[in-house]
Amino acid sequence: MINFEIIIGIENHVELKTQTKMFSAAQVSYGAKPNSMVNEVCLGYPGAMPTLNKQGVKLAVLAVNALNMELDTLLKFDRKNYFYPDLAKGFQITQQFNPIGKNGALEITLPDQTTKIIDIERLHMEEDTAKQIHKDNLTYIDYNRSGIGLIEIVTRPVMRSADEAVAYVEKLREVLLFLGVSDVKMNEGSLRTDLNISLRPFGATTYSNKVEVKNLNSISNMRKAIEFEVKRQTKILLNNQIVEQETRRFDDTTQETISMRSKSDALDYKYFREPNIAPIQLDKNWVAEIIANSPELADQKRVKYVNEYGLTSEDANIILTSLEMTMFFETTIKLTSAANKVANFLISDIQSELNKTNQTIDEIALTPNNLAEMINLVEEGIISSKHTKTILPLILVEANETPKQIVERLNLKLISDQKIIEEMLKPIIAANDELIAQYNERPERVTKTIMGQLMKISQGNVNPDVAMKIIIGLVKHK
Numbered sequence: 181m182i183n184f185e186i187i188i189g190i191e192n193h194v195e196l197k198t199q200t201k202m203f204s205a206a207q208v209s210y211g212a213k214p215n216s217m218v219n220e221v222c223l224g225y226p227g228a229m230p231t232l233n234k235q236g237v238k239l240a241v242l243a244v245n246a247l248n249m250e251l252d253t254l255l256k257f258d259r260k261n262y263f264y265p266d267l268a269k270g271f272q273i274t275q276q277f278n279p280i281g282k283n284g285a286l287e288i289t290l291p292d293q294t295t296k297i298i299d300i301e302r303l304h305m306e307e308d309t310a311k312q313i314h315k316d317n318l319t320y321i322d323y324n325r326s327g328i329g330l331i332e333i334v335t336r337p338v339m340r341s342a343d344e345a346v347a348y349v350e351k352l353r354e355v356l357l358f359l360g361v362s363d364v365k366m367n368e369g370s371l372r373t374d375l376n377i378s379l380r381p382f383g384a385t386t387y388s389n390k391v392e393v394k395n396l397n398s399i400s401n402m403r404k405a406i407e408f409e410v411k412r413q414t415k416i417l418l419n420n421q422i423v424e425q426e427t428r429r430f431d432d433t434t435q436e437t438i439s440m441r442s443k444s445d446a447l448d449y450k451y452f453r454e455p456n457i458a459p460i461q462l463d464k465n466w467v468a469e470i471i472a473n474s475p476e477l478a479d480q481k482r483v484k485y486v487n488e489y490g491l492t493s494e495d496a497n498i499i500l501t502s503l504e505m506t507m508f509f510e511t512t513i514k515l516t517s518a519a520n521k522v523a524n525f526l527i528s529d530i531q532s533e534l535n536k537t538n539q540t541i542d543e544i545a546l547t548p549n550n551l552a553e554m555i556n557l558v559e560e561g562i563i564s565s566k567h568t569k570t571i572l573p574l575i576l577v578e579a580n581e582t583p584k585q586i587v588e589r590l591n592l593k594l595i596s597d598q599k600i601i602e603e604m605l606k607p608i609i610a611a612n613d614e615l616i617a618q619y620n621e622r623p624e625r626v627t628k629t630i631m632g633q634l635m636k637i638s639q640g641n642v643n644p645d646v647a648m649k650i651i652i653g654l655v656k657h658k
Contacts, residue, residue: 570592
């Protein structure tokens with residue numbers, strides 16, 4: 181049997197997180213009423229003139245820098261000409277000849293913890309097309325998406341497994357999310373993935389015909405599409421047949437890729453320079469300022485969380501899987517010194533509640549102020565960790581009452597008064613003469629046993645630090 185090497189290259193279309201479209205002032209809003217976020221430019225009216233979105237360029241610069249690419253500060257745009265219902269003006273404004281970024285690299289970590297550098301060929305800016313909805317043998321077109329700013333990021337064919345492809349897209353998504361370049365929601369289409377997959381005999385240096393699988397909308401489907409294509413293409417090659425160069429799509433129902441069109445002949449898009457946008461020279465000081473103020477990436481935060489805040493790598497990674505959780509964590513630790521306690525609440529009780537309600541942390545009533553206040557009450561010995569089981573469910577669902585107010589209302593304060601604790605200890609000490617006689621030989625066992633009985637009769641409402649000092653003093657002088 182012949183063994184084949186898997187060759188994978190990836191193209192990602194990423195919607196930029198701007199308020200308006202790439203070449204017009206039409207607003208951007210996901211889920212808005214169809215064809216309500218449009219104007220003359222994105223509808224291709226004759227004479228409508230494009231104007232470049234400055235914020236879109238800034239976000240592209242951030243991405244180019246984070247992906248270690250060479251930045252071209254002279255912006256030039258081209259027309260990609262084709263007629264299709266989702267492109268009202270008959271052409272797309274893109275950067276075919278002079279991409280804003282080229283020759284980049286992104287390091288990924290694989291499941292076995294080995295690392296690999298993924299070479300990125302180019303990153304260019306362009307505009308999105310309209311969205312087509314196929315229903316009841318009709319095609320409906322929503323032009324709200326038409327003209328939204330995109331960056332297309334194209335790797336070289338350097339990936340050799342589904343694990344590598346998945347790790348690359350996950351890492352790219354993380355980088356772009358933390359930069360604020362895009363919300364990168366695959367299910368909403370703001371991050372779309374096209375896979376180029378081919379096989380060749382091990383040792384071969386030339387490439388075989390590649391199959392492009394378009395518009396994958398989840399990491400899970402990416403992996404399934406690769407695995408299916410590898411099996412399909414292997415079977416074809418083992419039968420001494422040629423894999424046709426074509427475009428396919430992944431079908432969720434059958435879990436298979438399905439042919440869409442042949443790519444035996446290259447399409448001639450008749451590219452030429454966009455005449456309505458003159459070349460733009462970016463100011464070097466403006467670019468330098470953007471890069472200097474680039475948001476902190478997740479990799480930088482990981483190091484800080486472990487080295488400065490004392491979190492485990494596992495806890496840091498859990499928090500960093502969500503940008504909303506990360507921002508909540510960082511706001512909260514400015515209000516309390518107990519970073520580990522903040523992390524523990526976030527990844528256990530709070531995450532459990534979010535999973536039940538299918539919400540993100542910014543969609544619930546809990547605030548960083550309330551979480552920090554509750555933790556500080558524990559740190560100051562005013563309440564015990566047991567009391568947080570009563571307080572947390574209340575501040576999760578409603579923000580009208582602070583933890584301090586809840587403590588007062590429910591009388592949850594720990595007993596710290598020395599005289600009261602001594603009175604509670606008197607009958608316990610008197611009933612444990614035999615145990616206390618063992619104090620010199622087994623001090624820890626004695627004090628823990630006394631503390632356990634004290635907590636039982638006080639229903640856990642005694643300050644343990646204060647109580648332990650009193651117990652030791654009483655037992656020593658018994």
